[in-house]
Amino acid sequence: MKQIKFLNIQVGKYFVLLIMTAFLFSCADFDTDFENEQYLTASHAAANAGAGGTIGLQALDGAILSYLRDGEGGTAEFGLKALDIGMDLRGNDMDMSRNTHFGSYSNYDNIILTSGSNDFMWEFFYKVINNANGIINTVPDDAPQVALNYKYKSHAYRAIAYFYLIRTYQHTKASDDTKAIPIDLGDFVGENRATVGEVKKLILDDLTLAYNGLSTYSRSSKQEVNSDVVAAYLARYYLTYENWTEAEKYADVAMNVGSLSSDVNHGFDEISLSEVIWGSEVTAATSEVYASFFSHMSQINDGYSGWNHFKTTNSNLFDFIPTTDSRRSWFADEDYGPGEVFFSDWWGHYNDTPKYTSLKFVAHPGPGVFIGDYIYLRNTEFYLTKAEALARQGKDGEAQQVLFDLNTNRDSSYTKSANTGPTLINEILMYRRVELWGDGVASFDMARNGVGLNRKDGRLNLVMPGADLVIPALDPKMIYQIPLREIDAAGPDF
DSSP: OOOOGGGSOOOOTTOOOBOSSEEEEOOTTSOGGGOOOEEEEHHHHHHHHHTTOOTTHHHHHHHHHHHHHHOSSSTTOOHHHHHHHHHHHTSSSEEESSSSTTHHHHTTGGGSTTOHHHHHHHHHHHHHHHHHHHHHTTSOTTSOHHHHHHHHHHHHHHHHHHHHHHHHSSOTTOOTTSBOOOOOOSSOOOOOOOBHHHHHHHHHHHHHHHHHHTTTOOOSSTTSOOHHHHHHHHHHHHHHTTOHHHHHHHHHHHHTSSOOOSOOOSOSOOTTSTTEEEEEOOOTTTOOTTSSHHHHHOSSSSSTTTTTOOEEEOHHHHHHSOTTOGGGGGBOSSOBOTTOOSSTTSOOOSSOBOTTBBOSOOOSSOTTOOOOOEEEEETHHHHHHHHHHHHHTTOHHHHHHHHHHHHHHHOTTOOOOOOOHHHHHHHHHHHHHHHTTTTTOHHHHHHHTTOOEEOOSOOOSOOOTTOOOEEOTTOGGGSOOOOHHHHHHHOTTO
Protein backbone atom coordinates (compact mmCIF):
# COMPACT_ATOMS: atom_id res chain seq x y z
CA MET A 1 0.00 0.00 0.00
CA LYS A 2 1.10 3.54 -0.65
CA GLN A 3 2.38 5.95 1.96
CA ILE A 4 0.29 9.10 2.28
CA LYS A 5 2.62 11.91 3.13
CA PHE A 6 0.49 13.92 5.52
CA LEU A 7 -0.57 10.87 7.52
CA ASN A 8 2.94 10.64 8.97
CA ILE A 9 3.91 14.21 9.69
CA GLN A 10 6.34 15.92 12.00
CA VAL A 11 5.68 17.64 15.30
CA GLY A 12 4.32 21.20 15.08
CA LYS A 13 3.93 23.76 17.88
CA TYR A 14 2.01 22.33 20.86
CA PHE A 15 1.73 18.95 19.16
CA VAL A 16 2.70 15.41 20.02
CA LEU A 17 3.98 12.86 17.51
CA LEU A 18 2.51 9.43 18.08
CA ILE A 19 4.66 6.67 16.65
CA MET A 20 4.24 2.95 16.82
CA THR A 21 6.91 2.37 19.48
CA ALA A 22 6.74 5.39 21.79
CA PHE A 23 4.63 8.28 22.96
CA LEU A 24 6.09 11.66 23.84
CA PHE A 25 4.10 13.48 26.50
CA SER A 26 6.05 16.68 26.90
CA CYS A 27 6.02 20.21 25.63
CA ALA A 28 7.46 23.17 27.45
CA ASP A 29 4.66 25.39 26.26
CA PHE A 30 1.73 23.23 27.39
CA ASP A 31 -0.79 24.88 29.68
CA THR A 32 -0.30 24.01 33.35
CA ASP A 33 -3.04 21.37 33.11
CA PHE A 34 -0.69 19.31 30.94
CA GLU A 35 2.62 19.75 32.74
CA ASN A 36 3.13 16.07 33.68
CA GLU A 37 5.88 15.27 31.21
CA GLN A 38 7.34 11.82 30.57
CA TYR A 39 8.07 9.20 27.98
CA LEU A 40 5.97 6.03 27.85
CA THR A 41 6.24 3.10 25.49
CA ALA A 42 3.07 2.10 23.70
CA SER A 43 2.75 -1.03 25.79
CA HIS A 44 3.19 0.94 29.03
CA ALA A 45 0.64 3.53 27.92
CA ALA A 46 -1.86 0.84 27.02
CA ALA A 47 -1.31 -0.98 30.29
CA ASN A 48 -1.64 2.25 32.23
CA ALA A 49 -4.90 3.14 30.45
CA GLY A 50 -6.20 -0.38 30.94
CA ALA A 51 -5.68 0.01 34.66
CA GLY A 52 -7.55 3.29 34.68
CA GLY A 53 -4.51 5.55 34.70
CA THR A 54 -4.60 8.77 32.73
CA ILE A 55 -0.91 9.70 32.86
CA GLY A 56 -0.09 10.77 29.34
CA LEU A 57 -3.68 10.68 28.08
CA GLN A 58 -4.39 14.06 29.64
CA ALA A 59 -1.28 15.52 28.02
CA LEU A 60 -2.21 14.05 24.64
CA ASP A 61 -5.75 15.36 24.90
CA GLY A 62 -4.42 18.77 25.89
CA ALA A 63 -2.04 18.74 22.95
CA ILE A 64 -4.90 18.14 20.53
CA LEU A 65 -6.93 20.95 22.08
CA SER A 66 -3.92 23.26 21.94
CA TYR A 67 -3.39 22.42 18.30
CA LEU A 68 -7.04 23.07 17.46
CA ARG A 69 -6.53 26.50 19.03
CA ASP A 70 -3.07 27.36 17.66
CA GLY A 71 -2.62 25.43 14.43
CA GLU A 72 0.63 26.06 12.60
CA GLY A 73 2.97 29.03 12.63
CA GLY A 74 1.64 31.01 9.68
CA THR A 75 -0.20 34.31 10.09
CA ALA A 76 -3.39 32.75 8.69
CA GLU A 77 -2.94 29.28 10.19
CA PHE A 78 -4.17 29.68 13.79
CA GLY A 79 -6.26 26.53 13.97
CA LEU A 80 -10.03 26.18 13.75
CA LYS A 81 -10.76 29.90 13.96
CA ALA A 82 -8.51 30.63 10.99
CA LEU A 83 -10.56 28.15 8.99
CA ASP A 84 -13.78 29.76 10.23
CA ILE A 85 -12.60 33.00 8.63
CA GLY A 86 -11.50 31.27 5.46
CA MET A 87 -14.71 29.32 5.00
CA ASP A 88 -16.86 32.42 5.54
CA LEU A 89 -14.78 34.39 3.05
CA ARG A 90 -15.74 31.76 0.48
CA GLY A 91 -19.39 32.63 1.04
CA ASN A 92 -21.81 35.29 -0.11
CA ASP A 93 -21.85 37.44 3.01
CA MET A 94 -18.26 38.26 4.04
CA ASP A 95 -15.98 40.44 1.94
CA MET A 96 -12.53 41.93 2.44
CA SER A 97 -11.33 45.48 1.94
CA ARG A 98 -8.06 44.48 0.26
CA ASN A 99 -6.09 41.43 -0.82
CA THR A 100 -3.95 40.41 2.11
CA HIS A 101 -3.91 37.43 4.49
CA PHE A 102 -7.01 35.29 3.76
CA GLY A 103 -7.47 37.02 0.41
CA SER A 104 -6.88 33.74 -1.42
CA TYR A 105 -10.01 32.31 0.23
CA SER A 106 -12.10 35.24 -0.95
CA ASN A 107 -10.96 35.12 -4.57
CA TYR A 108 -10.78 31.30 -4.63
CA ASP A 109 -7.08 31.30 -5.57
CA ASN A 110 -6.18 28.72 -2.93
CA ILE A 111 -8.32 25.86 -4.21
CA ILE A 112 -5.47 24.67 -6.43
CA LEU A 113 -3.35 21.68 -5.45
CA THR A 114 -0.18 23.77 -5.03
CA SER A 115 -1.67 26.38 -2.66
CA GLY A 116 -0.01 26.86 0.71
CA SER A 117 -3.27 27.43 2.60
CA ASN A 118 -4.74 24.35 0.92
CA ASP A 119 -1.69 22.44 2.19
CA PHE A 120 -2.32 23.84 5.68
CA MET A 121 -5.95 22.69 5.82
CA TRP A 122 -5.07 19.18 4.71
CA GLU A 123 -2.12 18.90 7.08
CA PHE A 124 -4.02 20.46 9.99
CA PHE A 125 -6.92 18.04 9.96
CA TYR A 126 -4.83 14.94 9.28
CA LYS A 127 -2.61 15.85 12.23
CA VAL A 128 -5.72 15.96 14.41
CA ILE A 129 -6.84 12.61 12.99
CA ASN A 130 -3.42 11.05 13.39
CA ASN A 131 -3.09 12.02 17.02
CA ALA A 132 -6.69 11.16 17.88
CA ASN A 133 -5.94 7.70 16.47
CA GLY A 134 -3.02 7.46 18.88
CA ILE A 135 -5.37 7.72 21.84
CA ILE A 136 -8.13 5.58 20.30
CA ASN A 137 -5.69 2.77 19.57
CA THR A 138 -3.94 3.00 22.96
CA VAL A 139 -6.94 2.77 25.29
CA PRO A 140 -8.49 -0.72 25.32
CA ASP A 141 -12.26 -0.99 25.05
CA ASP A 142 -12.50 -2.56 28.51
CA ALA A 143 -10.50 0.18 30.24
CA PRO A 144 -12.09 1.95 33.23
CA GLN A 145 -14.37 4.85 32.39
CA VAL A 146 -11.84 7.50 33.46
CA ALA A 147 -9.51 6.34 30.68
CA LEU A 148 -12.30 5.64 28.19
CA ASN A 149 -13.40 9.28 28.41
CA TYR A 150 -10.22 10.28 26.59
CA LYS A 151 -10.88 7.65 23.94
CA TYR A 152 -14.41 8.93 23.37
CA LYS A 153 -13.15 12.51 23.11
CA SER A 154 -10.67 11.38 20.48
CA HIS A 155 -13.45 9.77 18.47
CA ALA A 156 -15.08 13.21 18.51
CA TYR A 157 -11.88 14.97 17.40
CA ARG A 158 -11.44 12.50 14.55
CA ALA A 159 -15.04 12.92 13.44
CA ILE A 160 -14.83 16.72 13.52
CA ALA A 161 -11.69 16.64 11.37
CA TYR A 162 -13.20 14.27 8.81
CA PHE A 163 -16.41 16.30 8.75
CA TYR A 164 -14.46 19.40 7.74
CA LEU A 165 -12.39 17.48 5.20
CA ILE A 166 -15.27 15.72 3.44
CA ARG A 167 -17.14 19.01 2.92
CA THR A 168 -14.03 20.88 1.81
CA TYR A 169 -12.56 18.38 -0.63
CA GLN A 170 -15.78 17.00 -2.11
CA HIS A 171 -19.20 18.42 -2.96
CA THR A 172 -21.66 18.06 -0.08
CA LYS A 173 -24.29 16.75 -2.46
CA ALA A 174 -21.95 14.20 -4.09
CA SER A 175 -23.30 10.64 -4.17
CA ASP A 176 -22.06 8.19 -1.58
CA ASP A 177 -20.07 6.22 -4.16
CA THR A 178 -18.01 9.25 -5.21
CA LYS A 179 -14.30 9.12 -4.39
CA ALA A 180 -13.38 11.58 -1.66
CA ILE A 181 -10.45 11.49 0.77
CA PRO A 182 -8.29 8.80 2.39
CA ILE A 183 -9.24 7.32 5.75
CA ASP A 184 -6.47 6.95 8.33
CA LEU A 185 -7.21 4.66 11.26
CA GLY A 186 -3.76 4.91 12.80
CA ASP A 187 -1.64 2.30 11.07
CA PHE A 188 0.40 4.96 9.26
CA VAL A 189 -0.04 3.14 5.97
CA GLY A 190 -1.77 5.17 3.31
CA GLU A 191 -4.87 3.99 1.56
CA ASN A 192 -6.40 5.20 -1.65
CA ARG A 193 -9.27 7.63 -1.39
CA ALA A 194 -12.36 6.34 0.38
CA THR A 195 -15.83 7.08 -0.93
CA VAL A 196 -18.09 9.81 0.40
CA GLY A 197 -20.29 7.13 1.95
CA GLU A 198 -17.41 5.48 3.76
CA VAL A 199 -16.20 8.77 5.24
CA LYS A 200 -19.73 9.75 6.28
CA LYS A 201 -20.18 6.40 8.01
CA LEU A 202 -16.93 6.84 9.92
CA ILE A 203 -17.94 10.34 11.03
CA LEU A 204 -21.36 9.20 12.21
CA ASP A 205 -19.98 6.11 13.94
CA ASP A 206 -17.38 8.20 15.76
CA LEU A 207 -19.84 10.88 16.82
CA THR A 208 -22.42 8.37 18.00
CA LEU A 209 -19.83 6.44 20.00
CA ALA A 210 -18.53 9.67 21.54
CA TYR A 211 -22.00 10.95 22.39
CA ASN A 212 -23.05 7.76 24.14
CA GLY A 213 -19.67 7.23 25.77
CA LEU A 214 -19.54 10.75 27.24
CA SER A 215 -23.16 10.74 28.42
CA THR A 216 -22.18 10.74 32.09
CA TYR A 217 -18.95 12.71 31.75
CA SER A 218 -18.84 16.06 33.58
CA ARG A 219 -16.28 18.42 32.11
CA SER A 220 -14.36 20.94 34.20
CA SER A 221 -14.54 23.77 31.65
CA LYS A 222 -16.01 24.69 28.28
CA GLN A 223 -12.61 24.00 26.75
CA GLU A 224 -13.28 20.28 27.02
CA VAL A 225 -15.37 18.17 24.70
CA ASN A 226 -18.40 16.52 26.29
CA SER A 227 -21.67 15.06 25.06
CA ASP A 228 -23.13 18.55 24.49
CA VAL A 229 -20.33 19.38 22.06
CA VAL A 230 -20.81 16.06 20.29
CA ALA A 231 -24.57 16.68 20.09
CA ALA A 232 -23.84 19.97 18.32
CA TYR A 233 -21.75 18.20 15.69
CA LEU A 234 -24.37 15.47 15.32
CA ALA A 235 -26.91 18.22 14.67
CA ARG A 236 -24.61 19.74 12.05
CA TYR A 237 -24.03 16.34 10.47
CA TYR A 238 -27.70 15.41 10.24
CA LEU A 239 -28.68 18.86 8.97
CA THR A 240 -26.00 18.61 6.29
CA TYR A 241 -27.21 15.21 5.10
CA GLU A 242 -30.90 16.02 5.47
CA ASN A 243 -31.97 13.69 8.26
CA TRP A 244 -34.36 16.24 9.70
CA THR A 245 -35.68 14.21 12.64
CA GLU A 246 -32.20 13.50 13.96
CA ALA A 247 -31.09 17.07 13.30
CA GLU A 248 -34.05 18.26 15.37
CA LYS A 249 -33.24 15.81 18.17
CA TYR A 250 -29.58 16.79 18.60
CA ALA A 251 -30.17 20.48 17.96
CA ASP A 252 -32.58 20.45 20.88
CA VAL A 253 -29.77 19.15 23.12
CA ALA A 254 -27.27 21.76 21.89
CA MET A 255 -29.63 24.75 21.99
CA ASN A 256 -30.37 24.07 25.63
CA VAL A 257 -26.74 24.29 26.70
CA GLY A 258 -26.39 27.50 28.71
CA SER A 259 -28.84 30.29 27.95
CA LEU A 260 -29.46 33.07 25.46
CA SER A 261 -28.01 36.49 26.14
CA SER A 262 -29.63 39.76 25.13
CA ASP A 263 -26.19 41.41 25.16
CA VAL A 264 -24.78 41.11 21.65
CA ASN A 265 -22.12 43.83 21.85
CA HIS A 266 -19.67 42.01 24.11
CA GLY A 267 -17.27 41.14 21.29
CA PHE A 268 -17.71 37.34 21.43
CA ASP A 269 -14.34 37.03 23.14
CA GLU A 270 -15.12 35.07 26.32
CA ILE A 271 -15.98 31.39 26.59
CA SER A 272 -17.72 32.24 29.87
CA LEU A 273 -20.56 33.80 27.86
CA SER A 274 -23.83 32.03 28.50
CA GLU A 275 -24.32 31.07 24.84
CA VAL A 276 -20.98 29.29 24.46
CA ILE A 277 -20.99 25.51 24.13
CA TRP A 278 -17.32 24.95 23.31
CA GLY A 279 -14.29 27.15 22.95
CA SER A 280 -10.71 27.74 23.99
CA GLU A 281 -9.33 30.19 26.50
CA VAL A 282 -6.64 32.49 25.15
CA THR A 283 -4.28 34.03 27.68
CA ALA A 284 -1.34 36.41 27.40
CA ALA A 285 0.90 33.32 27.39
CA THR A 286 -0.98 31.49 24.64
CA SER A 287 -1.99 34.42 22.44
CA GLU A 288 -0.37 34.36 19.03
CA VAL A 289 -0.88 38.13 18.84
CA TYR A 290 -1.10 39.18 15.18
CA ALA A 291 -1.54 35.59 14.02
CA SER A 292 -4.90 35.40 15.77
CA PHE A 293 -8.62 35.53 15.10
CA PHE A 294 -9.13 38.96 16.63
CA SER A 295 -6.16 40.45 14.79
CA HIS A 296 -7.91 39.55 11.54
CA MET A 297 -11.53 40.11 12.60
CA SER A 298 -11.66 42.95 15.12
CA GLN A 299 -11.72 46.45 13.66
CA ILE A 300 -11.27 47.84 17.17
CA ASN A 301 -8.01 46.02 17.96
CA ASP A 302 -4.66 47.09 16.62
CA GLY A 303 -4.23 44.15 14.25
CA TYR A 304 -4.60 43.33 10.57
CA SER A 305 -8.27 44.32 10.55
CA GLY A 306 -7.44 47.59 12.28
CA TRP A 307 -4.70 48.24 9.74
CA ASN A 308 -7.30 48.57 6.98
CA HIS A 309 -7.54 44.83 6.26
CA PHE A 310 -11.08 44.73 7.61
CA LYS A 311 -14.03 42.51 6.74
CA THR A 312 -17.41 43.78 5.58
CA THR A 313 -20.83 42.23 5.35
CA ASN A 314 -22.92 41.99 2.21
CA SER A 315 -24.97 45.19 2.21
CA ASN A 316 -28.01 43.19 1.08
CA LEU A 317 -27.79 41.11 4.25
CA PHE A 318 -27.37 44.24 6.34
CA ASP A 319 -30.48 45.73 4.77
CA PHE A 320 -32.42 42.58 5.71
CA ILE A 321 -31.75 43.14 9.44
CA PRO A 322 -34.56 45.21 11.02
CA THR A 323 -33.49 48.50 12.56
CA THR A 324 -34.88 47.25 15.89
CA ASP A 325 -32.67 44.13 15.81
CA SER A 326 -29.60 44.43 18.04
CA ARG A 327 -27.60 42.31 15.59
CA ARG A 328 -27.58 45.26 13.21
CA SER A 329 -24.97 46.81 15.53
CA TRP A 330 -22.53 44.08 14.47
CA PHE A 331 -21.81 46.19 11.37
CA ALA A 332 -21.01 49.87 10.91
CA ASP A 333 -24.22 51.70 10.02
CA GLU A 334 -22.40 54.60 8.35
CA ASP A 335 -18.93 55.71 7.32
CA TYR A 336 -16.83 56.55 10.38
CA GLY A 337 -13.68 58.62 10.30
CA PRO A 338 -10.52 58.17 12.38
CA GLY A 339 -10.92 58.60 16.13
CA GLU A 340 -14.67 57.99 16.29
CA VAL A 341 -15.98 55.77 19.10
CA PHE A 342 -18.46 53.12 17.99
CA PHE A 343 -19.58 51.88 21.40
CA SER A 344 -19.22 53.37 24.87
CA ASP A 345 -15.95 52.56 26.66
CA TRP A 346 -14.28 51.43 23.44
CA TRP A 347 -11.32 53.33 22.06
CA GLY A 348 -11.58 55.67 19.09
CA HIS A 349 -10.24 53.69 16.15
CA TYR A 350 -7.45 55.50 14.31
CA ASN A 351 -8.47 54.38 10.82
CA ASP A 352 -11.45 54.97 8.57
CA THR A 353 -14.26 52.46 9.09
CA PRO A 354 -16.61 52.39 6.11
CA LYS A 355 -20.24 51.42 6.36
CA TYR A 356 -20.87 47.65 6.60
CA THR A 357 -17.51 46.96 8.33
CA SER A 358 -17.70 44.20 10.92
CA LEU A 359 -17.88 45.31 14.56
CA LYS A 360 -19.05 41.95 15.88
CA PHE A 361 -15.75 40.60 17.20
CA VAL A 362 -13.64 42.54 19.72
CA ALA A 363 -10.89 41.26 22.00
CA HIS A 364 -10.85 43.15 25.27
CA PRO A 365 -9.28 44.95 27.05
CA GLY A 366 -8.48 47.01 23.97
CA PRO A 367 -6.05 48.00 21.23
CA GLY A 368 -2.81 46.07 20.90
CA VAL A 369 -4.03 43.23 23.13
CA PHE A 370 -5.11 39.93 21.61
CA ILE A 371 -6.33 37.74 24.44
CA GLY A 372 -9.87 37.13 23.27
CA ASP A 373 -11.04 33.54 23.75
CA TYR A 374 -11.93 31.43 20.73
CA ILE A 375 -15.57 30.38 20.51
CA TYR A 376 -16.19 27.28 18.39
CA LEU A 377 -19.88 26.62 19.09
CA ARG A 378 -22.78 28.76 20.36
CA ASN A 379 -26.26 27.58 21.32
CA THR A 380 -27.94 30.16 19.03
CA GLU A 381 -26.85 28.15 15.99
CA PHE A 382 -28.93 25.25 17.16
CA TYR A 383 -32.09 27.26 17.67
CA LEU A 384 -31.83 27.92 13.96
CA THR A 385 -30.90 24.32 13.20
CA LYS A 386 -33.92 23.03 15.11
CA ALA A 387 -36.19 25.60 13.48
CA GLU A 388 -35.01 24.60 10.01
CA ALA A 389 -35.27 20.88 10.75
CA LEU A 390 -38.84 21.37 11.99
CA ALA A 391 -39.79 23.44 8.97
CA ARG A 392 -38.31 20.84 6.62
CA GLN A 393 -40.64 18.29 8.24
CA GLY A 394 -43.66 20.53 7.73
CA LYS A 395 -43.91 21.36 11.44
CA ASP A 396 -44.36 25.05 10.67
CA GLY A 397 -45.94 26.09 13.97
CA GLU A 398 -43.15 24.55 16.04
CA ALA A 399 -40.52 26.05 13.74
CA GLN A 400 -42.09 29.49 14.02
CA GLN A 401 -41.99 29.24 17.82
CA VAL A 402 -38.30 28.26 17.97
CA LEU A 403 -37.40 31.11 15.62
CA PHE A 404 -39.51 33.45 17.75
CA ASP A 405 -37.72 32.33 20.92
CA LEU A 406 -34.37 33.30 19.44
CA ASN A 407 -35.32 36.45 17.54
CA THR A 408 -37.26 38.11 20.35
CA ASN A 409 -34.06 37.86 22.37
CA ARG A 410 -32.34 39.92 19.66
CA ASP A 411 -35.26 42.11 18.59
CA SER A 412 -38.02 43.05 21.02
CA SER A 413 -40.18 44.13 18.08
CA TYR A 414 -40.00 40.80 16.29
CA THR A 415 -43.40 39.16 15.83
CA LYS A 416 -43.89 35.46 15.34
CA SER A 417 -43.55 34.55 11.69
CA ALA A 418 -46.68 33.68 9.76
CA ASN A 419 -44.64 32.16 6.95
CA THR A 420 -45.04 28.51 6.06
CA GLY A 421 -43.37 25.98 3.79
CA PRO A 422 -40.45 27.17 1.62
CA THR A 423 -41.04 30.80 2.61
CA LEU A 424 -40.54 29.93 6.29
CA ILE A 425 -37.43 27.90 5.47
CA ASN A 426 -36.00 30.85 3.55
CA GLU A 427 -36.67 33.15 6.49
CA ILE A 428 -34.86 30.78 8.84
CA LEU A 429 -31.93 30.56 6.43
CA MET A 430 -31.72 34.35 6.25
CA TYR A 431 -31.52 34.56 10.02
CA ARG A 432 -28.81 31.88 9.99
CA ARG A 433 -26.81 34.17 7.71
CA VAL A 434 -27.27 37.04 10.17
CA GLU A 435 -26.78 35.26 13.49
CA LEU A 436 -23.86 33.09 12.38
CA TRP A 437 -21.96 35.72 10.37
CA GLY A 438 -18.26 35.16 10.98
CA ASP A 439 -18.76 31.81 12.74
CA GLY A 440 -17.51 29.69 9.84
CA VAL A 441 -20.74 28.05 8.66
CA ALA A 442 -21.74 30.23 5.69
CA SER A 443 -20.07 28.39 2.82
CA PHE A 444 -21.04 25.00 4.29
CA ASP A 445 -24.66 26.15 4.41
CA MET A 446 -24.39 27.23 0.77
CA ALA A 447 -23.04 23.83 -0.22
CA ARG A 448 -25.71 21.80 1.57
CA ASN A 449 -28.47 24.01 0.12
CA GLY A 450 -27.10 24.00 -3.41
CA VAL A 451 -26.45 27.76 -3.44
CA GLY A 452 -23.71 29.18 -5.63
CA LEU A 453 -21.54 32.24 -5.15
CA ASN A 454 -22.85 35.56 -6.47
CA ARG A 455 -20.97 38.71 -5.57
CA LYS A 456 -22.49 40.62 -8.46
CA ASP A 457 -25.77 41.00 -6.60
CA GLY A 458 -25.78 44.79 -6.34
CA ARG A 459 -24.01 44.90 -2.97
CA LEU A 460 -22.68 48.29 -1.90
CA ASN A 461 -20.03 47.25 0.61
CA LEU A 462 -16.35 47.07 -0.22
CA VAL A 463 -15.37 43.92 -2.13
CA MET A 464 -11.76 42.93 -2.56
CA PRO A 465 -10.54 43.59 -6.12
CA GLY A 466 -10.82 40.40 -8.14
CA ALA A 467 -13.28 38.77 -5.73
CA ASP A 468 -16.52 39.93 -7.41
CA LEU A 469 -17.12 36.37 -8.56
CA VAL A 470 -20.09 34.33 -9.74
CA ILE A 471 -19.60 30.55 -9.35
CA PRO A 472 -22.36 27.90 -9.71
CA ALA A 473 -23.02 25.62 -6.74
CA LEU A 474 -21.50 22.43 -8.20
CA ASP A 475 -18.66 24.09 -10.08
CA PRO A 476 -15.26 22.40 -9.48
CA LYS A 477 -14.06 25.67 -7.93
CA MET A 478 -16.44 25.17 -5.02
CA ILE A 479 -14.24 22.41 -3.59
CA TYR A 480 -10.52 22.12 -2.96
CA GLN A 481 -8.12 19.97 -4.94
CA ILE A 482 -6.19 17.43 -2.90
CA PRO A 483 -2.70 18.92 -2.35
CA LEU A 484 -0.02 18.00 -4.88
CA ARG A 485 2.38 16.67 -2.25
CA GLU A 486 -0.27 14.19 -1.18
CA ILE A 487 -0.92 13.06 -4.73
CA ASP A 488 2.80 12.72 -5.49
CA ALA A 489 3.33 10.65 -2.34
CA ALA A 490 0.35 8.41 -3.05
CA GLY A 491 0.99 7.59 -6.68
CA PRO A 492 -1.10 7.40 -9.87
CA ASP A 493 -3.93 5.24 -8.50
CA PHE A 494 -4.79 7.70 -5.74
